[in-house]
Amino acid sequence: xxxxxxxxxxxxxARYRQTPTWALLVAVQLCDWIWIILSFLQVEHFxxxxxxxxxMQLDLYDVPYSHALFWSAFxxxxxxxxxxxxxxxxxxxxxxSLAVFSHWVLNWLMLPPILPFANFGPRLKFGLGLGELFPFxxxxxxxxxxxxxxxxxxxxxxxxxxxxSWARWAILGVLVVSLILPQALQRxx
Amino acid sequence: xxxxxxxxxxxxxxxxxxxxxxxxDHFLNQRERD
Numbered sequence: 184x185x186x187x188x189x190x191x192x193x194x195x196x197a198r199y200r201q202t203p204t205w206a207l208l209v210a211v212q213l214c215d216w217i218w219i220i221l222s223f224l225q226v227e228h229f230x231x232x233x234x235x236x237x238x239m240q241l242d243l244y245d246v247p248y249s250h251a252l253f254w255s256a257f258x259x260x261x262x263x264x265x266x267x268x269x270x271x272x273x274x275x276x277x278x279x280s281l282a283v284f285s286h287w288v289l290n291w292l293m294l295p296p297i298l299p300f301a302n303f304g305p306r307l308k309f310g311l312g313l314g315e316l317f318p319f320x321x322x323x324x325x326x327x328x329x330x331x332x333x334x335x336x337x338x339x340x341x342x343x344x345x346x347x348s349w350a351r352w353a354i355l356g357v358l359v360v361s362l363i364l365p366q367a368l369q370r371x372x
Numbered sequence: 373x374x375x376x377x378x379x380x381x382x383x384x385x386x387x388x389x390x391x392x393x394x395x396x397d398h399f400l401n402q403r404e405r406d
Contacts, residue, residue, distance in 0.1 A: 185386070185389065204397040212386050212390070216386065219383050222375070231375060231378065340400060343404040345400040348400060357393055
């Protein structure tokens with residue numbers, strides 16, 4: 184999921200306008216950046232497989248650091264403590280830590296029970312699995328998240344020159360492309 | 373390896389989308405101030 188996480192970042196931007204957008208967008212995807220780096224380093228493992236309909240699926244069977252409940256909460260806490268101690272960026276602490284942890288929450292809502300607790304402790308797996316309720320459920324829920332969050336973000340420009348700008352629609356366009364492209368690639372691979 | 377290609381695709385997609393969204397948001401903030 185790309186677009187849903189970015190959309191949450193933009194919704195947080197609407198609420199916390201003093202926090203830089205780039206920092207929020209990095210924060211909402213921090214767990215995925217960690218996953219990419221650790222997978223390159225072969226610390227974490229995943230495999231690709233194809234469903235009977237020919238769609239490509241990711242099997243995140245070994246992601247005990249990047250997508251674990253404990254470590255996601257830990258990353259959010261570290262981000263909070265880093266910024267809350269900084270003189271000029273104290274107000275970044277809450278939005279950035281919320282952004283970091285939102286990644287796990289959104290994944291928990293959408294994915295089946297594949298998210299581990301940690302690389303230690305109870306062998307629990309978390310995931311509500313809304314994305315597997317019915318065919319294309321992930322696309323339907325993610326579309327809802329994208330449009331709701333974009334609406335929240337877009338409301339801040341009311342009665343200003345920005346409200347008439349093409350850039351608002353370009354932002355929605357980028358979100359829609361990042362919503363559809365991974366789905367399309369899954370079916371093209 | 374398809375897994376490596378996928379990771380590169382993911383990293384490029386995440387990076388590119390973040391940069392474009394940040395630029396567009398910056399542009400909108402400028403317009404609002406004008």
